[in-house]
Amino acid sequence: MKLIEKSLGQIVLSIPRSSALFRQYDIDFCCGGKQTLGRTVEKKGLDIELLENQLLELSEDTLEKDWREAPLSEIIDFIIVRYHDRHRAQLPELIIQAEKVERVHANKLAVPKRLTKYLEALYEELSSHMMKEERILFPMIKNGLGANAAAPISVMEQEHDDAGDILEIIKKITNNVTPPAEACTTWKVLYNGINELIDDLMIHINLENNLLFPRALAGE
Known part of the structure; x- marks a missing residue:
C-alpha cells in the first residue's frame, strides 16, 4: 500500500518519529488517525511529495518497539x-x-x-x-x-x-x-x-x- 493510501494512525505506528513530523504540520494523527495521508494533505493544502519524502527518510530508521506485534x-x-x-x-x-x-x-x-x-x-x-x-x-x-x-x-x-x-x-x-x-x-x-x-x-x-x-x- 502506498503511503498516501495509509491512515495517519498506521503511519505513526510503523514509521519512527513520524508523530513529531506530523506535529510540525499540525496534523492530528490520534483522534484523526483513521484519516488517510492523502485526504489529510488535500484538506490542509500541503505538498504531498515533500511530506512523503520526509516520511520515507524517517522510515529508514528502526522502531524502538513495534507495538503492532505486542500482546x-x-x-x-x-x-x-x-x-x-x-x-x-x-x-x-x-x-x-x-x-x-x-x-x-x-x-x-x-x-x-x-x-x-x-x-x-x-x-x-x-x-x-x-x-x-x-x-x-x-x-x-x-x-x-x-x-x-x-x-x-x-x-x-x-x-x-x-x-x-x-x-x-x-x-x-x-x-x-x-x-x-x-x-x-x-x-x-x-x-x-x-x-x-x-x-x-x-x-x-x-x-x-x-x-x-x-x-x-x-x-x-
Missing part, C-alpha cells in the same frame, strides 16, 4: 506506566505554572488568558477517563472480553475526542504553544511542558484508538 496485556501495561502515570504527574505542575504566568503577566497582551482553566478541565477529563480504562475496560481486554467491549470502547473514543477539543483550545490561546519574545523562564518552561504533554497525549490516544481498541474488538 494486548503488554500494550496496556505500557500505556498505564508511560502515559497514564505521566499525565497524572504532568498536569498538576502545568496548572501551577499556568496560574503563576497568568497572574504575574496579567497586563500583557500575549498572556494566555484562561489557560489554567483549560488545563484544569483537561486534568479532570483525563483523570476520570483513565480511571475508567484502568478499572473497567483494560481488565475486560486482559481477560479476553475485548470483543464484547464495543460500548465502553465507544465511550473512551468519544472522551479522547473531548480531550482533543480541549487541546485545540489550548493551542489556540497559546499561539500554537509558542512563547512570545517577552516570555520569562516560567512561561517558557510552561510551554515546553505543554508541548511535551501534547506529544505524549497524541501518541497515547493513537496507541489506543488505532491499535489496542481495534485488536481488542477483533477478539485477540
Whole structure:
C-alpha cells in the first residue's frame, strides 16, 4: 500500500518519529488517525511529495518497539506506566505554572488568558477517563472480553475526542504553544511542558484508538 493510501494512525505506528513530523504540520494523527495521508494533505493544502519524502527518510530508521506485534496485556501495561502515570504527574505542575504566568503577566497582551482553566478541565477529563480504562475496560481486554467491549470502547473514543477539543483550545490561546519574545523562564518552561504533554497525549490516544481498541474488538 502506498503511503498516501495509509491512515495517519498506521503511519505513526510503523514509521519512527513520524508523530513529531506530523506535529510540525499540525496534523492530528490520534483522534484523526483513521484519516488517510492523502485526504489529510488535500484538506490542509500541503505538498504531498515533500511530506512523503520526509516520511520515507524517517522510515529508514528502526522502531524502538513495534507495538503492532505486542500482546494486548503488554500494550496496556505500557500505556498505564508511560502515559497514564505521566499525565497524572504532568498536569498538576502545568496548572501551577499556568496560574503563576497568568497572574504575574496579567497586563500583557500575549498572556494566555484562561489557560489554567483549560488545563484544569483537561486534568479532570483525563483523570476520570483513565480511571475508567484502568478499572473497567483494560481488565475486560486482559481477560479476553475485548470483543464484547464495543460500548465502553465507544465511550473512551468519544472522551479522547473531548480531550482533543480541549487541546485545540489550548493551542489556540497559546499561539500554537509558542512563547512570545517577552516570555520569562516560567512561561517558557510552561510551554515546553505543554508541548511535551501534547506529544505524549497524541501518541497515547493513537496507541489506543488505532491499535489496542481495534485488536481488542477483533477478539485477540
